[in-house]
Amino acid sequence: MNYDLRPAKILLVEDNIGDVRLIEEALKDTKLLNNLHNVSDGVYAMDFLRKQNGFENVPTPDLIILDLNMPRKNGFEVLQEVKQDEKLKRIPVVVMTVSNDEQDILKSYNLHANCYVTKPLDFNQFCEIVRKIENFWFSIVTLPKREE
Amino acid sequence: MTNAAKNITNLHQNGSINSIDVFFQFCPIPIIFFDKNWRVSKWSRRAQEVFLWEENEVIGKSVDEIHFVFEQDNELFQKVIFELATRDNCRSKNRNYKKDGAIVVCEWINVKYSNENGEILGYLTFCQDITELEENKILIEEIQHYFKTFFNSIPIPVIYLNDNLKIENSNSAFQKIFQINSNILLHNKLTEILPVSQNTLQYLEQKIENFYFSDELSFVTDISISIDENNYRDFYVSFTKHFDRYNKIVGIFGYFLDITKINILSRELNESIKLYQNLFHTSSDGIVYVSNDWEIIDANKTFCEIFEQTYLEIKGKSIKTIISTIPILEKDKENHFIEEISFDKSDGSKVILNAKIWAKKDFFGRANGYWMIFRDITAVRKLRKQLIETQQRYELAVEGSNDGLWDWDVLQKQLWLSPRLKSMLEIDTEDSFFNNSSILKLIHPGDVNFVIDTVRYHFSHFLPFGLEFRLKSYKNDNYRWYLVRGKIIKDENDVPIRVAGSLQDIHDRKLLEEKEKVLLEKLIRSNEELQQFAYxxxxDxxxxxxxxxxxxxxxxxRYINSLNKEATEFVNFAIDGSxxxxxMVNDLLSYSRINTRPGKFEPVNMNNLISKVIDNLKLAIRDKKACIYFNELPEEIICDEGQMFQLFLNLISNALKFSKNDVRPEILISTDENNAEYIFKVKDNGIGIDNQFKERIFKIFQRLHTRDEFPGNGIGLAICRRIVQRHNGWITFESELNEGTTFIFSISKNIKDNLYEL
Structure with missing residues (x-):
């Protein structure tokens, strides 16, 4: 396996600070925590990814964890823009949302989401899933070489 | 005459003037002797008698001085003077005045009188009084002119044949009718100039010849002469002999009277008489002609039949003996119509007649009898009675149904309204006929275009129509809703002539419908809002x-270790509750999604579907050691497959869940159908349901057991009912406690997305 020596960076697009806190809790014991970046809506997410409007000095993330229900610009719009952007489309996007609506799931995959995860009701399950995501995307999957 | 003048000159020279005086005294014609200056020097005795002047009155005077020459003839006298300047003598004719102013027409011989040396001594004039002669000549001319004008102006063609029977004269009427020039006619025989039908003319000529040599003075005959190929004319011809004063035949006058028109008229008259007789005798009306004294002069066959008499029996009888009720025609009245006369027949039946009486007038306008026409109207009366009854019956029926009737005469643009319709629209007038516009203006302004357009469309397609629109009362502005039905009636040429129909008051129904519509809209809106809200x-x-x-x-x-027992318990409750x-929120979401996120209605094989449900529940089935049976299910019913799956899943899992601990669960799925729906039954042998909860168990979050006994939120059956309702079906159950429950539901065969469902 081809490991990148630099620690992987995650962009968490989530408006609910409770959820941000829960993900932080879940990642508490991993080295990823320090590289977790959080923006609170879709507009900031695109600014972050395109390094504009005050985000000029942020790194390009290795993984995007994307909520669907957000103010200003929702998750579907972010997903569509990312996947249509030549520079950004190779970044894996994990849609993590409270909805288990089939139409939301279908729409996400149609917009080329890399995976869709429903936020579990149980906290322990939630932690478990977050860790599994981390493990899957950074230990199992081979990602393309980063371009900086 | 020159010699005579010389002789006189000689006499003068010889001094035998006395002899000249004698000559002047006795000459039977007037002689005047003028000197060389045209002054009278001698005036004969005869001149005195003719012109009434005495010689001593005129001697030495010029003709002007005694006003001798008629003014208009003065020129003629001057001409004589002029002529005698170069010649010895001349003749002249002019009018002269007598002394009393009367006019004498004179013929003059004027002689120049000179001596041997050629010196003019005077003029000798001899005169002849021709006044009477002239007057006769003029009279003859006038008679000739009079005759000629008369001859040519009479419209009757006339010819005059001479003693050789050749045409001597013809008038313009003759020339005109035979289209012949008068020159051609002259001195020809009739056969030589008339164009066609020689036989007829030869016959005529033969007749004329015979007549000429006979003793008859005149003869007449009828003859048809063809003027040209298409123009035959009939003539009444009359010839009369013309004798001279010695009683010798010198010619024949022929008159041709054109009687073509008279012949045609008489033929027509004959036809008319024949026609009249035919009509009279074959008429279905009884006709009788009576005198001023009501005596029957003539009667036709029908009249005899109606009154059961023979012609011979009634002729000469007074009509009053047959019909006593006949009224007398008032004076100065031309005719009279009698609506109804009844007559009792011999068999006891009654005949109803109407009658018309005319006064018959002769050529001078004097009444000379009456015509009477009797018509049997018994059958018509009977029909009319039936018709009135039928109409009354129909009107009664219509009155009973509370509908108004109308009948629109397209050509007259007139609308008839039944009494009921009039009262519906509060029209008080007596009249039942209205013009279009007075009714059109009762239509609500918002409906009028729609009404006109629709009626026009149906009109052009001959379709019956039914329209709902508002009409206001004739009295005030209160509008009510009406249903107007109409049918178009056309004539044999497919031209619409009438539209007739009914008017029904649907105001209350319409208001109810409006209310329902509003209610329905409200319901739909609130339903949508509710679904939106639930979702x-x-x-969120x-x-x-x-x-x-x-x-x-x-x-x-994180803090379990630092919590005491009670705090742990509280936290557990809170976690459990949340x-x-x-x-529950999830359940509510599923419940609302049945309508907000429905699937499609498609054909589904129920056997496959149940198999899938069973497969899905196989763990629970295995745990409970349950048996599930199902007989042959419909292979194709139209439904929402996902929801149908959910429905069976819920019912079967309920059956498994509410099973008795000590009894092996047995579940039987069966089906039945009728015209309208499929009926499914899911029967179990579980704990059963108390019937008092029949309604409650289908309500959302309603439970019959504690969570400890049976887990669950009480959403399953509510979802079931909602799914069934979406399929236009119903769901219920039959149960006995501890014996088991059968859930029964239906799926409509004709599913419509139902807006009413909640």
Whole structure:
């Protein structure tokens, strides 16, 4: 396996600070925590990814964890823009949302989401899933070489 | 005459003037002797008698001085003077005045009288009084002119044949009718100039010849002469002999009277008489002609039949003996119509007649009898009675149904309204006929275009129509809703002539419909809002709930060691409650999605579907050691497959869940159908349901057991009912406690997306 020596960076697009806190809790014991970046809506997410409007000095993330229900610009719009952007489309996007609506799931995959995860009701399950995501995307999957 | 003058000159020279005096005294014609200056020097005795002047009155005077020459003839006298300047003598004719002013027409011989040396001595004039002669000549001319004008102006063609029977004269009427020039006619025989039909003319000529040599003075005959090929004319011809004063035949006058028109008229008259007789005798009306004294002069066959008499019996009888009720025609009245006369027949039946009486007038306008026409109207009366009864019956029927009737005469643009219709629209007038516009203006302004357009469309397609629109009362502005039905009636040329129909008051129904419509709209809106609310609420509630639950769990796991027993218990309750609430929100979401996120209605094989449900529940089935039976199910019913799956899943899992502990669960799925629906039964041998909860169990979050006994939120059957309702069906159950329950539901065969469902 081809490991990148630099620690992987995650962009968490989530408006609910409770959820941000829960993900932080879940990642508490991993080295990823320090590289977790959080923006609170879709507009900031695109600014972050395109390094504009005050985000000029942020790194390009290795993984995007994307909520669907957000103010200003929702998750579907972010997903569509990312996947249509030549520079950004190779970044894996994990849609993590409270909805288990089939139409939301279908729409996400149609917009080329890399995976869709429903936020579990149980906290322990939630932690478990977050860790599994981390493990899957950074230990199992081979990602393309980063371009900086 | 020159010699005579010389002789006189000689006499003068010889001094035998006495002899000249004698000559002047006795000459039977007037002689005047003028000197060389045209002054009278001698005036004969005869001149005195003719002109009434005495010689001594005129001697030495010029002709002007005695006003001798008629003014208009003065020129002629001057001409004589002029002529005698170069010649010895001349003749002249002019009018002269007598002394009393009367006019004498004179013929003059004027002689120049000179001596041997050629010196003019005077003029000798001899005169002849021709006044009477001239007057006769003029009279003859006038008679000739008079005759000629008369001859040519009479419109009757006339010819005059000479003693050789050749045409001597013809008038313009003759020339005109035979289209012949008068020159051609002259001195020809009739056969030589008339164009056609020689036989007829030869016959005529023969007749004329015979007549000429006979003793008859005149003869007449009828003859038809063809003027040209297409023009035959009939003539009444009359010839009369013309004798001279010695009683010798010198010619024949022929008159041709054109009687073509008279012949045609008489033929027509004959035809008319024949026609009249035919009509009279074959008429279905009884006709009788009576005298001023009501005595029957003539009667036709029908008249005899009506009154059961023979012609011979009634002729000469007074009509009053047959019909006593006949009224007398008033004076100065031309005719009279009698509506009804009844006559009792010999067999006891009654005949009803109407009658018309005319006064018959002769050529001078004097009444000379009466015509009477009797018509048997018994059958018509009977029909009319039936018709009135039928109409009354029909009107009664219509009155009974409360509908108004109308009948629009397209050509007259007139609308008839039945009494009922008039009272519906509060029209008080007596008249039943109205013009279009007075009714059109009762239509509500908002409906009028629609009404006109629709009627016009049906009109051009001959379709019956039924329209709902508002009409206002004739009296005030109160509008009511009416249903107007109409049918177009056309004539044999497919031209619409009438439109007739009914008017029904549907105001109350219409208001109810309007109310229903508003209510329905409200219902749909509130239903949509409710669904939206349920969906949004449950969806958006998820987030904060998960926060509560997650952080409670985090709290518990992080601080469990520092909590006492009671605090742990509280936290557990809170966690338990939040998890349950989450489940309920989820259930609510599923419930609302039945209508907000429906699937398609498609053909589904129920056998496959049940197999899938069973497969899905195989763990629970295995745990409970349950048996599920199902007989042959419909292979194709139209339904929402996902929802149908959910329905059976819920019912079968309920059957498994509410099974008795000590009895092996047996579930039987069966089906039945009728014209309208499929009926499914899911029967179990479980704990049963108390019938008093029949309604309650289908309500959302209603439970019959504690969570400890049976887990669950009470959403399953509510979802079932909602699915069944979406399929236009119903759901119920039959149950006995501890014996088991059968859930029965139906799926409509004709599913429509039902807006009413909640």
């Amino acid at each position: 949004v609420a449950s969806h 509630l998820q987030e904060p709930l998960r926060m509560i639950s997650s952080f409670l769990q985090l709290f518990k796991s 998890v349950r609430l989450q489940q």
